[in-house]
Amino acid sequence: MSSRVSRLTGVFVGSHAVAQGAVTAKELRSLGYRRLVQGVYADPALPLDHRLRCRGVALLLPPGAAIGGHSAAAWHGAPFAGPNDPVTVVRPASVEWKGPRQVRVHRGPLGPMDVERVDGVPITTAARTAWDVAALEPLGTAVAALDAMVRSGAVTERQLTEMVDAGGNRWGVSRVRRAVPLVDPRAESAPESKVRVAAVLAGLAPVPQLLVIEGGVFLGRVDLGWPEVRLAVEYEGAHHFDAEQIVRDDERYAAMIAAGWRVIRLSSTDLRDLDGVVRRIHAALTT
Structure with missing residues (x-):
């Protein structure tokens, strides 16, 4: 039994493994293999992330189909x-x-030039992925992915603009035209992008990754800032709750507050109500 199990590393189709005698149906259920989607399994030692699930789906794809959109963006600098x-x-x-x-299938024109193969997985190219993300995803999610793709160098802002200009009557063009002007590769996280987009749409355009300097002294860099009124917005992800990071953040915020800045600190819970976040920012800007 151990020799059979040792061969089942990576990602595999369960029925194929059973047919080849590499594992029995009972062992498939009892030995802890992780089911990625129906009929596809993975070695439980592999870290579970979206790319692993994509690898599983890729084993089922018919010829001509590819991993695309927000999923393909994981290979192009936006693993969100x-x-x-x-x-x-x-x-x-x-x-x-x-x-x-657990698979969302989009039907649309897809030629050989739109697809590349990475580690055996057929994924849409960066340019095609950018279009599909902008056309298929909610605006904030789309812009966050495009911010990251530009920041990583997978695509450029010029390429995005040219893509829009050449869009014509292509499907999804109105959504792409709305998303691309909002792209700003200075953003360093998806939550930051989403908050920025919500603020911009409300007419409260901030400066991303603002350097806070008072009296020639560097006090820190903030996710979003309105320097004219000394207001900063910071999104605090999981790493901000590390003990040492908490101390650094508190020291940084204390120095900013002492210099007359106000800081709105956001968490993942706040992102569930972006309208509420915008109201907080607006109130701070008008008081």
Whole structure:
């Protein structure tokens, strides 16, 4: 039994492994293999993230289809889709495939030049991924991914602009035209991008990654800032709750407050109500 189990590393289709005698159906259920989507399993030692789930879905893809949209963005500098988020697949109209649960299939034109293969996984190219993300995702999610893709060098702002200019009547063009002007690669996280987009749409345009300097002294860098009124907004992700980081943050905020700055500190809970965040920012800007 151990020799069979030792061969089942990586990601595999369960029925294929059983047919090849590498594992029994009972062992597949009892030995702790992680089910990625229906019929596809992974070595439980592999870290579970969205790319791993995409690798599982890729084993089921028919010829001509590819991992795309927000899922493909994980390979192009924007690894923001979570491990339990649906995997986005793009297929041409000539390919009929619905996919298992946890897969979101989008039908649209998809040629060979739109797809590349990375580590055996067919994914849409960076340019095609950027279009699909902008066309398919909610605005804040789309801009966050595009910010990261530009920051990573997967695409450039010029390429995005040219893509919009050449969009014509291409599907999703109105959503792409709305997203691209909001892109700012200075953003360093998806939550920061989403807050910035919400603020910009409300007419409260901030400066991303603002350097706070008072009297020639550098006090820190903040996610979003309005220097004319000394207001800063900081999103505090998980790393901000490390003991040493807490001390550094408190010291930085204390220095800023002493210099006359106000700081709005946001957490993941706040992002569930971006309208509420905008109201807090607006109130701070008008008082």
